[in-house]
Amino acid sequence: MTKRIGIYIHIPFCISKCAYCDFYSVADGERLMSCYQQAFIGQLAESAPVLDGYYVDTVYFGGGTPSYYGAKRIAGLFNTLKDHYKVLLDAEVTVEVNPDSVSGKDLRLLRKEGVNRLSIGVQTADDGLAKSLGRRHTFRQAERTVERARKAGFENISLDLIYGLPGQSKADWADTLNRVITLRPEHVSCYGLRIEENTPLHVFRDSPLIPGEDDQADMYLFTVEALRDVGYRQYEVSNFSLPGRESKHNLKYWNREEYVGFGPSAHSYVGDLRYSYIKGVEEYLEALEGKRDILASSDDIPKSEQAVEYLMLGLRTTRGITGEEYYGVYQSGFGPIEALLLDYEKQGWAHRINGRWSLTPTGFLLSNQLISDILDAHTEQRFTVGMPWKKNEYAAYMAQTELK
Numbered sequence: 001m002t003k004r005i006g007i008y009i010h011i012p013f014c015i016s017k018c019a020y021c022d023f024y025s026v027a028d029g030e031r032l033m034s035c036y037q038q039a040f041i042g043q044l045a046e047s048a049p050v051l052d053g054y055y056v057d058t059v060y061f062g063g064g065t066p067s068y069y070g071a072k073r074i075a076g077l078f079n080t081l082k083d084h085y086k087v088l089l090d091a092e093v094t095v096e097v098n099p100d101s102v103s104g105k106d107l108r109l110l111r112k113e114g115v116n117r118l119s120i121g122v123q124t125a126d127d128g129l130a131k132s133l134g135r136r137h138t139f140r141q142a143e144r145t146v147e148r149a150r151k152a153g154f155e156n157i158s159l160d161l162i163y164g165l166p167g168q169s170k171a172d173w174a175d176t177l178n179r180v181i182t183l184r185p186e187h188v189s190c191y192g193l194r195i196e197e198n199t200p201l202h203v204f205r206d207s208p209l210i211p212g213e214d215d216q217a218d219m220y221l222f223t224v225e226a227l228r229d230v231g232y233r234q235y236e237v238s239n240f241s242l243p244g245r246e247s248k249h250n251l252k253y254w255n256r257e258e259y260v261g262f263g264p265s266a267h268s269y270v271g272d273l274r275y276s277y278i279k280g281v282e283e284y285l286e287a288l289e290g291k292r293d294i295l296a297s298s299d300d301i302p303k304s305e306q307a308v309e310y311l312m313l314g315l316r317t318t319r320g321i322t323g324e325e326y327y328g329v330y331q332s333g334f335g336p337i338e339a340l341l342l343d344y345e346k347q348g349w350a351h352r353i354n355g356r357w358s359l360t361p362t363g364f365l366l367s368n369q370l371i372s373d374i375l376d377a378h379t380e381q382r383f384t385v386g387m388p389w390k391k392n393e394y395a396a397y398m399a400q401t402e403l404k
Helices: 031-049 071-084 102-111 127-132 139-152 171-185 202-203 213-229 247-254 281-288 302-315 321-331 335-347 361-365 367-384 389-399
Strands: 005-011 054-063 086-098 117-123 158-161 187-192 231-235 239-241 259-262 267-270 271-276 294-300 350-354 357-359
Touching: 005 071, 031 071, 031 281, 054 071, 054 247, 071 086, 071 102, 071 367, 086 247, 086 361, 102 139, 117 281, 117 335, 127 361, 139 158, 139 171, 158 171, 158 239, 171 213, 187 213, 187 271, 213 231, 213 239, 213 361, 231 247, 247 259, 247 302, 259 271, 302 321, 302 367, 335 350, 335 357, 335 367, 357 361
Parallel strands: 005 054, 005 259, 054 086, 086 117, 117 158, 158 187
Antiparallel strands: 187 239, 231 239, 259 267, 267 271, 271 294, 350 357
């Protein structure tokens, strides 16, 4: 059987950091870009033999801000992939862009080189809110970026949005969503704001300016209903698409399919091995020169942990999970888990469609706790069937899942 894999390329450069961003990136790192490009092309070429048995069916350039890195550099990296890897002609190739750092000329070049999907960071249609987040564009710039992308030949566009922003009302969010729908992108990602500790926005953690839980829940449920009414299908907690326009690359993560990441802090999952690279652009460049170890972590994933990932990731999607698939991963009974799902069904938090269990939109709002309880049921079953786990190992395992 032909093996397929996705490739993620991390571009860790931004003009400036947004107030909410906790991803690894370097603000105003132009002095490093040329060195990074040269070293990165070398790594891609040298790594190719390892994936000789795979066909590449998705490529994703994320960041950071790939459009700030430059369309010519992105094209150079993609051409290296095409030269050294078995990139399928119909592969989904996505580049993240921001409206303030991409031109019509850039978009035409990307499309000419084979990029066929854009992910545009919009976040909000309210220019005042956008400025408070550290965004450098207006909504009119976002609209023009979509217009230019269409003229350049892009037929698969995703827009990223955030709700629950400081000072944002439900009416504000409805206005953003309605204005985005008017642009008719093929895909919309709607993320609830997460206030991370090491970001400027952390000062708002306990602020009354942050919409309360009930208001954020209303925003989320409004999103699901409003997008459904105009033809968008929810296929993951935060992601919606027109039929057949789901992000094939991101589905690899949620479906536990294989992918390889390149760049600082990038993660990979190949076979039963999961590994990640070190953070820091300069440290990463030193590693590529052989001056330090490039790996931050490397672990063989046992069947028990694969089962946890199957449950945790599968229940983030509307495709959901089944007892047969669970048994295929872990060779254990699904009964205790299904008992919980039956109870969730009575509460309106889950449903079973064509034999597959998934959470409802209301269930997605409670997904952290619901999935945590599912994982508890999975782990309790390990004790019941006599798996050789001790209490301290169980505690360490649950801490690693970050759900308990």
